[in-house]
Amino acid sequence: MLTAPKTPSRILLAEQRSCNSEGVSRTATRDRFIAGSRFGDYSIEQELGIEETGMVYLGRHVVLPRQAAIKVMHPGETWSKTVAVQMLREACLVEALSHPGIPRVYECGVLPDKRPWTAFEHIDGESVGSMITETPLAVADVVVLVRDVADILDHIHQRGLVLRQLTAESLIRTPTRRFPFAIRQWGHACTLDAGGKAQIDPRDDVRQLGKIAFRALTGSRAATNASTTDRYPAAPRDVAALVDSMLSGQRGLCPSSAEVRDRAKWLSDTLELVPAMDKPRWTPPHGLDDKVTNIEEAITGFTIRIAGRTPTR
Numbered sequence: 001m002l003t004a005p006k007t008p009s010r011i012l013l014a015e016q017r018s019c020n021s022e023g024v025s026r027t028a029t030r031d032r033f034i035a036g037s038r039f040g041d042y043s044i045e046q047e048l049g050i051e052e053t054g055m056v057y058l059g060r061h062v063v064l065p066r067q068a069a070i071k072v073m074h075p076g077e078t079w080s081k082t083v084a085v086q087m088l089r090e091a092c093l094v095e096a097l098s099h100p101g102i103p104r105v106y107e108c109g110v111l112p113d114k115r116p117w118t119a120f121e122h123i124d125g126e127s128v129g130s131m132i133t134e135t136p137l138a139v140a141d142v143v144v145l146v147r148d149v150a151d152i153l154d155h156i157h158q159r160g161l162v163l164r165q166l167t168a169e170s171l172i173r174t175p176t177r178r179f180p181f182a183i184r185q186w187g188h189a190c191t192l193d194a195g196g197k198a199q200i201d202p203r204d205d206v207r208q209l210g211k212i213a214f215r216a217l218t219g220s221r222a223a224t225n226a227s228t229t230d231r232y233p234a235a236p237r238d239v240a241a242l243v244d245s246m247l248s249g250q251r252g253l254c255p256s257s258a259e260v261r262d263r264a265k266w267l268s269d270t271l272e273l274v275p276a277m278d279k280p281r282w283t284p285p286h287g288l289d290d291k292v293t294n295i296e297e298a299i300t301g302f303t304i305r306i307a308g309r310t311p312t313r
Contacts, residue, residue: 033057039070040107042119053083053187058122061106068106068119069184075115084116086187091118093161093189100179101152103186123182125175128212129168136219136232139239140268145171146213146242147264148181153209153257156189157202164188164200166208168215203254210246210254222247238267 032055037044042059045067049056054073061068073087088108095105103121110116128145131137137145149171156163163183170185192200214222217239218231228240242263248254255263 033072038062039072039117039119040109042068042070042107044070051185051187053087054117059119066106067122069103069122070117070119072111072117073115075113084114087116087118090186090189091116093191094120094186097156097159097161099152099155100177101148101182102155103182103184120184123172123174123177123184125172125177125182127169128171128173128181128216131173132168132216132219137216139217139235142213142217142243143239143264143268143271145181145216146209146246147261147268148179149183149209149212150206150257150261150264152181152183153202153205154261157205157257160192161189162192162200162202163205163208164190166205166212168212171212202257206246206254206257206260207249209257209260210243213243214247217243236267236271238271242267 032047033039033044035044035046039059041062043062045058045060047055048058048069051071054071057070057072059068059070060066071087073083091105091108094102103123106119106121108116108118149166153163153166163186165185165188166183167185170183172182172184173180174182190200192202194200211222214220214228214231217228217235220231228235228243229237232240242260245253245255246260
């Protein structure tokens with residue numbers, strides 16, 4: 001069930017709150033959905049923001065006591081089959097994963113004009129980007145950040161996926177959830193065999209995490225030939241070495257996500273750092289079986305193969 005927007009004043013308010021990086025939204029004012037609009041069993045409460053492929057709204061289930069982040073594809077001239085497939089693929093990829101640092105998929109549907117929408121688990125918290133805007137983080141907090149985000153990356157890499165666009169703004173610190181951090185944007189994620197001629201490497205995610213860690217530790221963005229020790233001489237040698245290794249562009253020198261997680265865990269334990277952030281509240285499963293989860297979308301014709309255990313919630 002979908003209720004079309006009818007209140008101009010509320011739409012105008014939403015127009016003022018949400019825009020892209022250039023200040024112009026891809027979704028026109030008349031096409032915004034206002035409070036009270038319905039997507040399946042979810043009622044829209046407010047606008048959350050805008051992504052490359054669609055608008056994101058905060059919705060509440062009309063029966064169950066839960067909220068959801070509802071992503072709706074942009075309408076009009078920006079609509080294309082490619083974008084629709086991309087959004088459906090995003091929902092399929094996230095649904096195939098099972099980690100408390102990854103949002104769950106609650107529901108997926110299609111509007112009468114064939115635009116897809118997806119209701120994701122709403123992840124509330126502060127973005128790492130906003131945390132490091134004013135001042136760098138403490139060394140202990142950077143180690144915890146690297147350790148926990150690397151754990152999420154290892155989970156997806158073991159299942160043949162690459163996030164491809166990890167940013168400080170997409171990382172959310174979640175002090176009230178089972179796991180301290182979560183990744184909320186998955187629009188560019190893909191399988192390792194989906195690159196065609198373009199090579200897809202899981203270590204690209206590690207390098208992106210390295211850039212975030214460098215900025216969080218030193219207060220500046222990573223630059224070519226700039227080492228962590230140069231920018232922050234007081235950083236512990238082993239911590240600086242880990243961050244620098246993550247930034248390595250040479251194949252074989254950049255560690256895997258599992259190696260980063262294990263090294264950061266060793267650092268947090270051995271250096272006896274006392275982080276302000278919480279320690280992990282979840283233990284990852286050990287081992288994988290040989291099952292492969294096949295997700296097929298008959299209408300669009302794409303198939304996604306996720307290696308590893310069948311996800312359970």
